[in-house]
Amino acid sequence: MNDIEALARQKRAELRRLQRELERLEALKNKRLKVTSPEIKDVARTIQSLAKDHMMETEEVLSLVREAIERYPLKGKRGGTLGRVPPKYRNLDNPAETWSGRGRKPRWVVAALEKGLTLDDLRIRD
Incomplete structure (x- = not known):
């Protein structure tokens, strides 16, 4: 009987751990950017505006953005390199x-x- 109770406690603890993990994964899933995210909408508007201002097709601007992202990857948390600073x-x-x-x-x-x-x-x- 004690073995059954110990096993039940162990399984309940495992279930609670799995539930916490599931909640964490669902929160992470909900945090991801979507097409309807305000930030993505702003980027889309900016690209459309760039295309219009430079009399280009949106696909051409997107191609340039993709090329720039490949050529100038973000580094670290700051989003770029600081470069050289003149001596003081x-x-x-x-x-x-x-x-x-x-x-x-x-x-x-x-x-x-x-x-x-x-x-x-x-x-x-x-």
Whole structure:
């Protein structure tokens, strides 16, 4: 009798887990974009507007969009690459060494700060 009760408890727990998983999958399914989604409608209107403004067929614009998506894939969460940033700081002892102010401070910046200089002292003035 104890074995049957233990098996029943185990099956109930498994059923609850499966129900939670089903609810999660249904929520994910409902979250997906559809043809009637406002975002998709906006994209469609934009493509139609581009076609009209440039006196092209909608299919031609769609073809260009597909080609652009293949050529310039989105990267990371930000949706693109940041690219190079011009330097903001220059090493007073060696003007060839510069830093954009992003990422880790170079050793020469750390050394200058330890000497009592400030980042403003190292700033490149145009």
